[in-house]
Amino acid sequence: MKTRPALLALLLVRCAGAAAPAPSPAASPAPAATTVPAAEGSGPGPAVGDPLPAFQAPDQDGKRQDFETLRGKNGLLLNFNRSVVW
Amino acid sequence: MELAGQAESFRRRGIGVASVIPEPAATIKEFATKHGLGYPVLSDADAAIIRRFGLVDHTFQATGDLVGKDIPYAATFLVDEHGVIKEKFFEQAAENRRTTASILVLQGEPGTGGQEIRAGHFTLRTSASNAEVAPGQRFTLVLDFELEPKHHAYAPGVKGYKPLEVQLDPDPVFEVHETRYPAAGTYYFAPLKETVPVFQGRFRITKDVTVAMREALSRFKDAAEIPATIKGTLKYQICSDVVCYPPATQQLQWTLRIRKWVR
Numbered sequence: 001m002k003t004r005p006a007l008l009a010l011l012l013v014r015c016a017g018a019a020a021p022a023p024s025p026a027a028s029p030a031p032a033a034t035t036v037p038a039a040e041g042s043g044p045g046p047a048v049g050d051p052l053p054a055f056q057a058p059d060q061d062g063k064r065q066d067f068e069t070l071r072g073k074n075g076l077l078l079n080f081n082r083s084v085v086w
Numbered sequence: 087m088e089l090a091g092q093a094e095s096f097r098r099r100g101i102g103v104a105s106v107i108p109e110p111a112a113t114i115k116e117f118a119t120k121h122g123l124g125y126p127v128l129s130d131a132d133a134a135i136i137r138r139f140g141l142v143d144h145t146f147q148a149t150g151d152l153v154g155k156d157i158p159y160a161a162t163f164l165v166d167e168h169g170v171i172k173e174k175f176f177e178q179a180a181e182n183r184r185t186t187a188s189i190l191v192l193q194g195e196p197g198t199g200g201q202e203i204r205a206g207h208f209t210l211r212t213s214a215s216n217a218e219v220a221p222g223q224r225f226t227l228v229l230d231f232e233l234e235p236k237h238h239a240y241a242p243g244v245k246g247y248k249p250l251e252v253q254l255d256p257d258p259v260f261e262v263h264e265t266r267y268p269a270a271g272t273y274y275f276a277p278l279k280e281t282v283p284v285f286q287g288r289f290r291i292t293k294d295v296t297v298a299m300r301e302a303l304s305r306f307k308d309a310a311e312i313p314a315t316i317k318g319t320l321k322y323q324i325c326s327d328v329v330c331y332p333p334a335t336q337q338l339q340w341t342l343r344i345r346k347w348v349r
Contacts, residue, residue, distance in 0.1 A: 043176040045141045045161055052165045055135045058111050059126035060118040065104065067169055070126060074100030075166040077189070079089055080141055080158045081107050082180075084117040084127070 052078070092186040093125040095195060101164070106130050108157060133158075146180060162189065181222040181299045188215040188226040192266070192292060197228040205336055207324045208233045218311070218343045221302040224263075227252075227293045227316065227340055233286055237326045241270030241283035248323035248333035250285065252293050255317045258301040259344070263294035297344060306346055316340040 046053060056066040063069075070076050093103040104126045107114060111129040118127060128135070133156035136142050141158040148155060160183050164173040173192075175184045191197050197213025208231055215226040229252065233239060240247040254262050268290065270283035295316065305312055320336040 043161070043174075043178060044143075044159060045139050045174070045176070046163070046171055048171050048174050050171050052163060052169045052171055053138050055106070055128075055138065057106065057128035057130055057135060059104075059128050060111070060115045060123065062111065062115075063126075065126055065128055067165070070102045070104045071165070071167060071169075072097060072100040072102040073167060075164065075172070076102045076104065077089075077096050077162065077164055079103075079105040079162045079186075080136065080139070081105055081160055082157050083109055084107060084114060 052076075088183075089186045090121075090123050090125060092190060095190055099193060099195075101193075104128060106135050106158075108133050108136060108155060143180070162186075164189065164193075177224065179222075182224060182296060183222060184224040184294075185216050185219070185226075188224060188294070191215040191226050191228050194290070197226075199342070200228070200340065203336060206331060206334070207237045207326070208239070210320070210336070212338060212340065214340050214342060216342070218345050219297050220345050220347060221297050221299045224294055224296040227295060229291050229293075229320070229338075230288070231285065231290070232288050233324070234326075235287075237324055238273050238284035238286045239322050239324055241285055242267060243270075244282050244284075246280075247282065247325070247330075248321060250291065251321040252291065252338070253319050253321070254293070254295070255319075257316070259298055259305065259314065260316060261296040261298050263296070266292045266294075302344055303346075305344075309346075311343050311345045314342055314344050316342070 052067060054066070056064060059065050067076060070078075089103065089105060096103045106128045108130050110131045114127050114129050117123070130136055133142065136156060136158040139158075141161055142156045143159045146157045148157065160177060160180070162175040162184070163171050164175075166172050173189075175189060177183060191213075197215055198217050200211060200213035203210040203212070210232075211230040213228045213230070215228065216223070219225050231239070240249040242249045242251075250267070252265050254260065268285065271286055272281050273284040273286075274281045316339070318338040320338055321333065322336070323333040324331050
């Protein structure tokens with residue numbers, strides 16, 4: 001059984017309600033800053049939950065690498081970039 | 087490449103790191119020898135991998151040596167040990183790039199800088215994924231909460247209470263993304279027979295910010311880097327098993343530097 005008396009709780013909840021009134025035009029979430037939609041997670045390429053497509057390529061030392069040779073015990077961070085400098 | 091500096095932090099978490107680049111092995115080797123990359127960078131010179139992954143950016147306007155070459159989107163996949171994609175980080179615009187440090191703090195790594203705030207019934211440590219960012223980069227603001235035992239804050243979607251909410255003051259240099267919350271727990275309050283979504287104990291919420299390219303560059307004039315401050319407000323309501331406190335706010339502030347170029 002909770003120690004909080006129901007009456008007190010009700011009272012406090014009501015107080016809280018008074019301090020934060022039901023959404024009004026003034027209280028509704030104002031666009032405080034430029035909010036951009038979460039584009040990432042979607043977009044081209046495999047999606048979250050998909051198996052990573054198989055791949056194999058040489059690294060800078062000429063060693064053939066694939067998912068199994070690259071991964072750690074908790075997985076792999078695989079990054080695609082346009083070039084070595086950007 | 088920015089990833090090189092963070093590779094060891096991922097390996098400490100048991101996560102391997104690799105990059106795929108549509109350049110000949112010789113180009114990558116030359117760069118690696120000169121700059122020391124410290125992690126595997128794979129040559130996808132014939133673009134076979136990016137085609138297979140469906141990552142070729144057909145909107146890319148190639149110039150110079152790149153004309154006629156397939157160029158990928160800048161994308162990063164976090165894959166579990168069984169090869170299943172857990173998270174995908176992707177930016178539509180070629181000028182935008184998420185920092186690797188940002189991916190790290192989303193995995194729970196500590197942020198840098200920030201302040202410690204002791205508020206009623208909780209401690210809040212703010213930090214950021216990066217102390218220094220560049221135009222076009224997307225980084226992460228971090229809020230680490232520690233609530234007193236038997237206290238809770240409310241999660242988004244709660245009815246009748248004020249959920250935790252972070253709002254940043256408008257600034258054209260910073261594009262603000264949606265707040266990321268951890269999975270909420272539930273709290274059953276017997277006297278009212280209500281079950282509400284809450285956060286308790288230690289938890290982290292984050293907010294991504296992108297440095298708007300044009301707006302940031304217009305502020306530099308001749309400086310190579312400029313200081314920047316991000317201000318915001320945390321709105322919250324804390325209740326314990328016995329007392330519910332009125333909704334409150336806390337001012338937040340992050341200071342960082344914007345550097346002109348990433349290199």
